[in-house]
Amino acid sequence: MSKHRTGKGNHRLAILVAIAAIILLSIGGYISYQTPNGSTAKLNMELRSLRPSPLMGATANLTAVNGTLWSVDGKPVVFFVGGEFCPFCAAESWPMAAFISHYGSFTRVDFITSSEGSISAISFYGTSYTSPSIYFVGLEIAGQNRQPLQGMTPYEQLIFNEYDPQHTVPFLDIANRYVLIGSQVSPGILSGMSQQQVLAALGTNSQLSGYMGNAEYYIAQAYNESLAE
Secondary structure (H helix, E strand, C coil), rough: HHHHHHHHHHHHHHHHHHHHHHHHHHCCCCECCCCCCHHHHHHHHHHCCCCCCCCCCCCCCCCCCCCCCCECEEEEEEEEEEEECCCCHHHHHHHHHHHCCCCCCCEEEEEEECCCCCCCEEEEEEEEEECCCCCEEEEEEEECCEEECCCCCHHHHHHHHHCCCCCCCCCCECCEEEEEEEECCCCCHHCCCHHHHHHHHHCCCCCHHHHHHHHHHHHHHHHHHHHCC
């Protein structure tokens, strides 16, 4: 008799967990893309399929600044600040992730949908990345409801205040040599697309991959010029 009750309880628990997962995703929750079954190996390959290309115009590019070279352990720092609510951050997260994928590997990625605009994105909150040549700092300073999410170190806050005094996101700093305020990619081109659809488009000749490749081109160009200085 007790065995029957336990089984029934487990069944109810499984139903409740499934319902909770559906609710979480419906309000812009996380879909983790992690290591089991080689999933992140596939993700890294998909991100690397996007190649920097100057062929299509971007809406913004990076601006040169004359800051003190920022490096950690001899690696130039790539510092990205976004917000999980933000559709422009969502759009810029793809060329950003594609760029750093060429220099290292993700071991965990969280997919989200921005609460504003419902744009598929990569959240850098909780994402794990390793590289022999880039020191990547990816922060999501606000969550889906614009609530504070991640804080900064004093130096990161100093950089953010100096180069982005209005605290506009997304913000990108490459080694204190180049900065980007705002997105190079319009969120509209991602409208209605799932994360898997975005990834599948990166290695094609689609308009989306063209715009993404152009945005990655500016990031890669700024990074290479930072190393040359």
